[in-house]
Amino acid sequence: MSARVTNVILAGLGGQGVIKASDILADAAVRAGYDVKKAEVHGMSQRGGSVTSDVRFGPRVLSPMIPRGEADYLVVLAPSEVAVTLPLLRPGGLLLAPDFVPEAGLTNKRSLNVALLGALSAHLEIPEEIFLEAVRAALAERLHAANEQAFRHGRALAAQVRARTAGA
Amino acid sequence: MTKRLLSGDEAVALAARDAGILLGTGYPGTPSTEILEAFGALGGRAQWAPNEKVALEVGLGAAYGGGRALVTMKHVGLNVAADPLFTAAYTGVTGALVVVSADDPGMASSQNEQDNRRYAIAAGLPMLSPADPQEAYDYFFKAVELSERWGLPVLFRMTTRVCHSKSLVSGRSAPEVPKPPHFERDIPGRVMIPAYARPAHRKLRAKLAEIAAFGETSDLNTLTEGRRDLGIITDGVCSLHAAEASPGASFFKIGLVHPLPVERLRAFAASVERCIVVEEGDPVIADALRAAGLTVESKPEMFRFGELDVGRIRRILARDTSVEPPLPKGKPPELCAACPYHPVYATLRKLDCIVAGDIGCYTLGVMEPYRAMDTCVAMGASIGVGLGLRHVLPAEQARRVVSIIGDSTFIHSGVSGVMEMAYNPPASGHVVIVLDNGITAMTGQQEHPGTGRTLEHEATGKISIEGTTRAMGIETAIIDPFADPAGFERLLVERLATPKLSIIVARRPCVLAAADIRAWEKAAESSRVSASCAGCATEDA
Numbered sequence: 136m137s138a139r140v141t142n143v144i145l146a147g148l149g150g151q152g153v154i155k156a157s158d159i160l161a162d163a164a165v166r167a168g169y170d171v172k173k174a175e176v177h178g179m180s181q182r183g184g185s186v187t188s189d190v191r192f193g194p195r196v197l198s199p200m201i202p203r204g205e206a207d208y209l210v211v212l213a214p215s216e217v218a219v220t221l222p223l224l225r226p227g228g229l230l231l232a233p234d235f236v237p238e239a240g241l242t243n244k245r246s247l248n249v250a251l252l253g254a255l256s257a258h259l260e261i262p263e264e265i266f267l268e269a270v271r272a273a274l275a276e277r278l279h280a281a282n283e284q285a286f287r288h289g290r291a292l293a294a295q296v297r298a299r300t301a302g303a
Numbered sequence: 304m305t306k307r308l309l310s311g312d313e314a315v316a317l318a319a320r321d322a323g324i325l326l327g328t329g330y331p332g333t334p335s336t337e338i339l340e341a342f343g344a345l346g347g348r349a350q351w352a353p354n355e356k357v358a359l360e361v362g363l364g365a366a367y368g369g370g371r372a373l374v375t376m377k378h379v380g381l382n383v384a385a386d387p388l389f390t391a392a393y394t395g396v397t398g399a400l401v402v403v404s405a406d407d408p409g410m411a412s413s414q415n416e417q418d419n420r421r422y423a424i425a426a427g428l429p430m431l432s433p434a435d436p437q438e439a440y441d442y443f444f445k446a447v448e449l450s451e452r453w454g455l456p457v458l459f460r461m462t463t464r465v466c467h468s469k470s471l472v473s474g475r476s477a478p479e480v481p482k483p484p485h486f487e488r489d490i491p492g493r494v495m496i497p498a499y500a501r502p503a504h505r506k507l508r509a510k511l512a513e514i515a516a517f518g519e520t521s522d523l524n525t526l527t528e529g530r531r532d533l534g535i536i537t538d539g540v541c542s543l544h545a546a547e548a549s550p551g552a553s554f555f556k557i558g559l560v561h562p563l564p565v566e567r568l569r570a571f572a573a574s575v576e577r578c579i580v581v582e583e584g585d586p587v588i589a590d591a592l593r594a595a596g597l598t599v600e601s602k603p604e605m606f607r608f609g610e611l612d613v614g615r616i617r618r619i620l621a622r623d624t625s626v627e628p629p630l631p632k633g634k635p636p637e638l639c640a641a642c643p644y645h646p647v648y649a650t651l652r653k654l655d656c657i658v659a660g661d662i663g664c665y666t667l668g669v670m671e672p673y674r675a676m677d678t679c680v681a682m683g684a685s686i687g688v689g690l691g692l693r694h695v696l697p698a699e700q701a702r703r704v705v706s707i708i709g710d711s712t713f714i715h716s717g718v719s720g721v722m723e724m725a726y727n728p729p730a731s732g733h734v735v736i737v738l739d740n741g742i743t744a745m746t747g748q749q750e751h752p753g754t755g756r757t758l759e760h761e762a763t764g765k766i767s768i769e770g771t772t773r774a775m776g777i778e779t780a781i782i783d784p785f786a787d788p789a790g791f792e793r794l795l796v797e798r799l800a801t802p803k804l805s806i807i808v809a810r811r812p813c814v815l816a817a818a819d820i821r822a823w824e825k826a827a828e829s830s831r832v833s834a835s836c837a838g839c840a841t842e843d844a
Contacts (some may be wrong), residue, residue, distance in 0.1 A: 148634060161469060165308050172435075173308075174468040176411040182667060185633020197547040199435065199468035199540070202613040203628075219631045 140193035142201040143255065145248075146220040147212030149183045152248035155273060156210070157188035159252060163269035164192035167261040174199040185216060187223075208258065210251050231255055236289050243278075246285035253289025257297060263290065306471040311461055314436035314472050315373075315403060316341030318443035321474060323481040324401075325370040326350075328358040330715065331746040332377030333412040334466035335405035339375055340749075343759050351743075351750060351758045354682070354715040355380035359387050359402065366396035366456070367493060369484040371447060375403040378419045383682065383716070389426045391456050393503035394493045395510075398484065399450035401443065403459045405466050408583045409610035414662065414679065416608075418584035423458050423561035424591075427507050429514050430458040430561040431523065432539045433465055436472045442558060444479075445523060453510045460560065462583065464540045464610065515562035523558035524567060533620070534575030536568060536592070536599065538582055541611050545581045548616040563588065565595045572597045581619060583611045638667045643811035644738055646788035647707075648673035650795055656705045657696075659689035661717070663709035664745045664813075665738050682712055686720025686735055693729035701731040702799060708735065711743035711751040713768060724804055725775045732802040734795070737768055740813035741820055748816040755827065762827035772806045779806040786811070 143160060147153040157173055164171045175188035189201040201223070209224040210231045211217050217232050224230060236250040249270060256266045270282050309317065315338050319327055327342045327349040329335065343349035352358035355376040362374035376384065381404045388402070404422070407413040423430035431446050433439040439461065446457040491499045518524060533552040537545045542556045555571045557563065572578040572592070579600040580589040589601035602619045605627075611619075615627070638644060648668040651658055652675045660666055660676035661684060669676035678688050689706030696704065708717045717737075724733055743749040750756045755765025769779045780798075784791040791809065798805045812820050 149636065161308055165306075165471065170471065171308060172468060172470040174464055176463065176467065182636035182639060182664065183634070184636030185631075187631075187633075196470070198544045198613050199464060199470065200544070200612050202547075204614075215634060219633050222628070222631060 140191050140196055141208075141259065142206045143190045143208045143210065144187055144201060144206040144220065144223050145190065145210045145212070146185070146187040146216045147248070148216065149186055151186070151212045152245070153186040153188055153212060156212075156248040156252050157190050159249070159266075159269045159273045160190045160255070161192070162272060163256075163261050163266045164190070166265045166269060169193060170196050172196045172199040185219065187220060208255055210255055212248055212251065229258060231293075236285075236292060240288050240292075241281075242284045243281040246282050249282045250285035250289035253286035253291075254293040255289075256286070257290050257293035306473045308469050309436050309440075309472045310337065310467055310469045311433070311436045311439040311465040312337035312467070313341045314440040315443055315459075315461075316345055316347070317472070317474055318440045319373045319401075320345040320347050321478045322444055322447045323371055323479045324373045325398075325481075325484070326362065326365045327373040327375065328352050328361050329375035329403075330355045330358055330380055330383075331711075331743050331749040332380050332405070333746055334407060334463045335375045335377050335380075335403060335461070336746045336749065337466075338373075338403060339758060342373070349758050351752075353752050355384040356387060359384040359391070362400055362402070363387060363391050363396065363456070365484075366398040366400035366450075367394075368486055369398045369482065371399040371481050373401050373403065376405070377413065378404055378406040378417055379413065379415065379681070380404070381419055381422055382417075385422070385426075388422070388428075388456070390495050390500075392426045392428050392507050393495055393500055395454040395507075396450065396456060397454065397487065397489075398481070399447045400456040401446045401450060401459050402456055403461060405461045405463070406584065407463050409463070411463050414681070416584065418587060419458070419460055420560055420587045421585065423460075424587075426458075427511055428456055428458050428561070429453070429511075429559065430460050431558060432460045432560045433558070434538075434540050434542045434556070435465060435468065436470050438558070439465060440472050440474060442523070445558075449514070453514060455507075455510060458561075460539070462539055468540070511562055514559075515565070518559045518562060518564040519566055521559060521564075524564045525554075525556045525558070526567070526571060527554040527556070529553040531574070532576045534571055534578040535620075536571065536578065536580045536588060538588065541581050541583050541616070544611055544613045544616050548613045549620055557588065560588070563591055565592070565597075568592055569595070569597050572599050579620065581611070581616055635670065636667060637670055638664065639814050641814040643740060643783070643785040643814065644668065644809070646784045646791055647736065647738065647809055648675040650784075650788070650792045651675040651705065651707070653792070654795065654799070655703060656799075657692060657700060657703050659685045659692060659704065659706045661685035661706075661708040661712045662745075663712055663738075663743075665707065665709055668707075676707070683708070683716030683720055685712075686717055687723060689735070690720070690724055690727070690729060690733060693731055693733050698731060701729065704731075704733065705795075705799070706733070706735045708737055709744070710737060710739040710741065710753050710768060711749075713737050713739075714751050714753050714766060718771060721772055721775055721777060721806070725777060728804050730802065732804050734798045735806045736795075737806060737808045739768060739808050739810040740816070741810075742813050742816045744813045744816065748813065748819065754820075756823055760823040760827065762831045769806070769808055777804050777806050779808060781808045781810055783811045784809040
């Protein structure tokens with residue numbers, strides 16, 4: 136288990152499933168045995184406005200909010216939110232933008248949130264099966280197949296990129 | 304019990320269940336709304352009141368009766384409930400009364416960022432301030448304990464980041480079983496005529512002195528010794544940000560924020576070279592400690608505004624008052640694409656109305672493309688403000704003034720504005736549009752007395768908006784502005800042209816809630832039918 140705190144920001148627009156994705160990530164981190172905190176602002180975001188959610192996990196987490204410019208990972212679901220949220224990422228941090236997972240590869244395009252979570256998972260020390268348990272626990276059974284496909288697809292894409300980068 | 308990831312709101316609900324709270328009531332308001340919803344889902348008796356004042360009075364009655372009661376609201380809700388609150392401090396309670404007030408520093412979803420720690424001072428009530436969901440759970444039992452021990456309502460101050468952050472919470476395995484309610488007459492203690500209120504005030508101050516002494520030794524206030532060169536006094540979620548911003552410092556974390564443990568803080572301040580108070584909002588603790596003669600540093604004025612976080616606390620500690628980088632400017636919220644209110648705002652803009660607005664989703668009518676709202680102040684204020692404008696503006700402008708208010712806001716406090724309208728009508732008349740989408744939409748679709756369904760969506764008494772306004776003698780028309788935008792415009796033009804008083808109920812369900820409303824109403828309707836059939840059968844028997 137990593138000794139430091141891992142900071143992930145998920146961002147997008149109201150209705151895209153940002154909060155759902157952050158719930159899944161936080162639950163997976165809990166299942167993996169980490170201390171976990173998450174923070175987001177509800178309310179106005181339900182009306183199509185910008186939504187961001189901070190998820191932090193590690194041996195012990197203090198503040199629920201990620202200090203600005205210190206996110207290790209920034210996962211963005213809406214193209215319009217990339218430039219806005221980029222200052223939240225630390226230098227050398229990883230951005231996963233929505234075009235990382237092309238819509239065509241998804242059984243259900245509404246699963247982009249879970250697909251990007253799959254891509255993120257390839258970089259984290261949390262086992263894939265734990266993530267999939269968290270995905271299933273968060274969603275109604277009829278959505279399981281499409282979201283498991285999305286998760287695996289996102290994870291495979293990220294693994295390919297990592298392999299290419301390592302080989303280069 | 305295994306640890307679970309809970310929000311602060313959910314942790315309070317769980318604690319309320321485990322502490323044997325008999326009744327939870329309140330009015331929806333971000334970030335407090337989920338407490339009662341979660342309490343209801345856990346099997347607690349949870350109900351929405353028409354407004355926060357009524358909620359507090361219901362909770363007070365339950366606590367006079369010896370029960371344990373919980374009342375929830377957002378910070379501005381406590382303004383509405385302040386009248387009974389201040390005198391409840393004199394009468395005290397027999398059971399327990401915990402009043403949750405959820406502040407919103409930074410105004411994520413509020414019209415102001417008032418600091419409700421000031422209410423504890425003003426009303427003379429103890430106030431607890433948890434930092435995270437686990438503390439919210441643990442402190443809730445302390446609040447109940449304090450309330451019963453001193454027979455006082457206890458204020459429970461949360462903030463957006465405590466309410467809506469999630470972290471791991473472990474609960475108690477065995478719920479408390481409080482004493483059953485029982486009425487005991489105490490006329491001098493509970494009837495606040497001046498002759499009884501004068502001694503009651505002295506009694507309150509004596510209780511506060513005892514609670515202050517309790518705070519000097521209570522584990523609600525904790526000292527963490529660290530470096531001698533820096534001591535940080537802090538409360539609430541700031542204590543977590545500060546611990547991260549300055550890991551080696553000495554900390555005094557205040558859980559009981561009123562009354563303050565002044566003597567322990569005096570010793571703490573004297574034990575470190577530099578002592579600074581890190582608190583969100585107003586410098587409430589810093590001012591109180593300085594008034595008590597302590598040498599403590601307060602944050603620079605620029606940090607009164609907005610939320611604090613790790614980065615801002617680093618700046619406070621470094622005395623860095625340089626201009627802060629702006630927060631990321633995301634996409635602002637807007638009316639839903641299929642919101643039934645679009646035609647209303649298009650018409651108001653087209654007719655160049657002067658619009659006294661109110662609090663709810665429909666406040667978003669102020670955004671582009673409509674910009675069709677000229678005032679928004681407080682729940683229910685649209686009607687009084689509209690009337691005031693009508694009374695003084697020149698005739699040509701007065702004729703264009705419209706008040707606009709949602710259904711839940713109308714029930715909350717708009718209805719008293721209608722009484723004012725009937726009683727003191729402006730010479731030019733007035734037009735009030737009630738935007739009735741059948742739900743408290745802004746806070747996430749909660750029921751209210753106008754829906755005829757309880758917090759848990761079961762059938763109950765229903766307040767008719769048009770029945771209420773017609774009973775006050777105001778001509779009231781009902782129209783679906785989405786189905787008939789041209790008819791809505793004709794109606795508004797016609798009403799604005801006469802010097803009469805009129806109400807237009809623009810009725811169509813919230814697009815986000817419509818499917819749920821249909822399902823709830825279907826279930827409620829069948830229970831209404833079976834209830835009336837049961838009555839019929841009894842008569843026959």
